Amino acid sequence: MENRLDLIEFNTDYLDDLYEYSSQEDFYKYMQSKPHKSVAETEEYFLTKSVEEGTYLFLVKNVLEKKVIGSIIINKLDKLNLSANIGYGLNPKYWGNGYLKEMLLLAEKKAKEDLYIHRLEAVTMTINIPSIGGLKSCDYKQVGVIKGYYLFSDNKRYDASLFSKIL
DSSP: OOOOOOEOOGGGGHHHHHHHTOOOOOGGSSSSOOOOHHHHHHHHHHHHHHHHTOOOEEEEEEEETTEEEEEEEEEEEETTEEEEEEEEEEOOGGSSSSSHHHHHHHHHHHHHSSSOSSSSEEEEEEEEHHHHHHHHHHOOOEEEEEEEEEEEEOOOOEEEEEEEEOO
């Protein structure tokens, strides 16, 4: 089966695609951030992330549509232990179609072969069942729960599930 997705290095050529989902309320259902109000805000967010030390930011491109539908960030690189965190975002229009699994597998390959990472860790809200399902489908193991990890603007706290995978 041919890949539906490709990981490309972050560049500003796809800001409109990034804004398309970064401006949607649904996209932020399990995040502390709010939807972006302009393409300029989306640009600032991604440019800031792309220059953080120890951070690798990739865009997820739908090969058939020639459109960016998500992003992957590998950050908090621990060079001594060869571990890092992985985060991801996917346009809600593509939810429920197996794209998260494909994104994660592509990112794992890049992390292992290009960045020499041994272990990836992911943190998600314990109520984010779709994200947890995607992680488990790629053989991430839950290694703990962090009580009260997330604080939202309504002053409610939510627990986080911590997942890990040896590459």
